[in-house]
Amino acid sequence: MLDGILLGLLREPRSGYDVATAFRRGARHLWAADLSQIYRTLGRLEKEGHVTSRVEPSSKGPERRVYRRTPQGRQALLAWLAEEPELPPERFGYLAQLFFMGEARDNGRTLAFLKDLKRRLAERLERLEEIEATIETEDDHGFHTHLTLRLGIHAGRARLAWCEESMRRVRQRGARRKA
Amino acid sequence: MLDGILLGLLREPRSGYDVATAFRRGARHLWAADLSQIYRTLGRLEKEGHVTSRVEPSSKGPERRVYRRTPQGRQALLAWLAEEPELPPERFGYLAQLFFMGEARDNGRTLAFLKDLKRRLAERLERLEEIEATIETEDDHGFHTHLTLRLGIHAGRARLAWCEESMRRVRQRGARRKA
DNA sequence: GATCGCTATGTGCAAAGTCATATACTACCC
DNA sequence: GGGTAGTATATGACTTTGCACATAGCGATC
Numbered sequence A, B: 001m002l003d004g005i006l007l008g009l010l011r012e013p014r015s016g017y018d019v020a021t022a023f024r025r026g027a028r029h030l031w032a033a034d035l036s037q038i039y040r041t042l043g044r045l046e047k048e049g050h051v052t053s054r055v056e057p058s059s060k061g062p063e064r065r066v067y068r069r070t071p072q073g074r075q076a077l078l079a080w081l082a083e084e085p086e087l088p089p090e091r092f093g094y095l096a097q098l099f100f101m102g103e104a105r106d107n108g109r110t111l112a113f114l115k116d117l118k119r120r121l122a123e124r125l126e127r128l129e130e131i132e133a134t135i136e137t138e139d140d141h142g143f144h145t146h147l148t149l150r151l152g153i154h155a156g157r158a159r160l161a162w163c164e165e166s167m168r169r170v171r172q173r174g175a176r177r178k179a
Numbered sequence C: 001g002a003t004c005g006c007t008a009t010g011t012g013c014a015a016a017g018t019c020a021t022a023t024a025c026t027a028c029c030c
Numbered sequence D: 001g002g003g004t005a006g007t008a009t010a011t012g013a014c015t016t017t018g019c020a021c022a023t024a025g026c027g028a029t030c
Helices: A004-010 A014-027 A035-045 A073-084 A093-099 A107-133 A140-178 B002-009 B016-028 B034-049 B070-080 B093-099 B107-133 B140-178
Strands: A051-056 A062-067 B049-058 B064-069
Touching: A004 A014, A004 B093, A014 A062, A014 B093, A014 B107, A035 A062, A035 A073, A035 B107, A051 B140, A062 A073, A062 B034, A093 A107, A093 B002, A093 B093, A107 A140, A107 B016, A140 B140, B002 B016, B002 B070, B002 B093, B016 B064, B034 B049, B034 B064, B064 B070, B064 B107, B093 B107, B107 B140
Parallel strands: none
Antiparallel strands: A051 A062, B049 B064
């Protein structure tokens, strides 16, 4: 999966560091990966013949190893794009915490948890909305970038609405219990 | 993270198989885990003193190893519940595919992709809505279960709305190009 | 009495991902 | 001259996860 993303980012020749930078800028809202993993994956892709690399001098640091996508690499990218949509495995740490929070029998804690969660989710959403404001949607790449960003925004707003609904329900429940 | 979920499910003594069954029924919408991983994790939790186990005969199969949460295990659970909300790493395979689909220059393909995606997301949402219809929301556990389910439903509807928005935009874009 | 499906517990192996660490050059500020 | 920040490439150790496989009892059905 990371393979496809790296091949996609290698539309132009780039060093591992550049790829990671492009990754942080353009793809961090759809996949998380750290530098060491990117380097290792690029190494594997080279062994598999999807990319080639060449060491080049750098103007502002040590030597760079610049990767280029091969025709075979482009084919692999297109094949990945032609696959079925890959649904993510469910992995919601905060939901799991909330799920068992009945165990603690503490509505105040649940409320504080939701408030904290809402703040974090709102921050994420704001970052996406900032990016949206800067996107050029005319060319193919920008158009598709914007499509993906929109999902983050739709989903982010839905999560905030859920936080509010949940906080309301927890408060009502607390009030009902005291009564 | 799975640690907390297993400790939470062990409110009553259960075998690994039972835990996995409870997992599939009650927690699969918030975390994915297969049997082998559950067995391994229970083994580690025992080594760490969070659970104990005892082999017991079964009426309908081979012997069962029944796990019980220790006081230390309960403390570990409460500590986990008191932690900050854990945000998931971004890992959207289908979004990554869509992100690079400009490379293929094929609006028809993008449209088919979104249609397929929408169908899958709608199925997931339906399953959550079916579960919601069967939930008892009065007791602590049911209340918190329902809260988590609601997020899945909010987010699921937002994703469907996004699919429709995206399909509309892709169609418009296709029409504009032909004109 | 053979086979199927469910109950039940595990091992082996590989891929994916996380975190810490080592190295080293350049530019800039103090 | 010294410290910090950014550029740049990696390796080592570890955990988590996924997938396949091995084993075996029990009940029902054919």
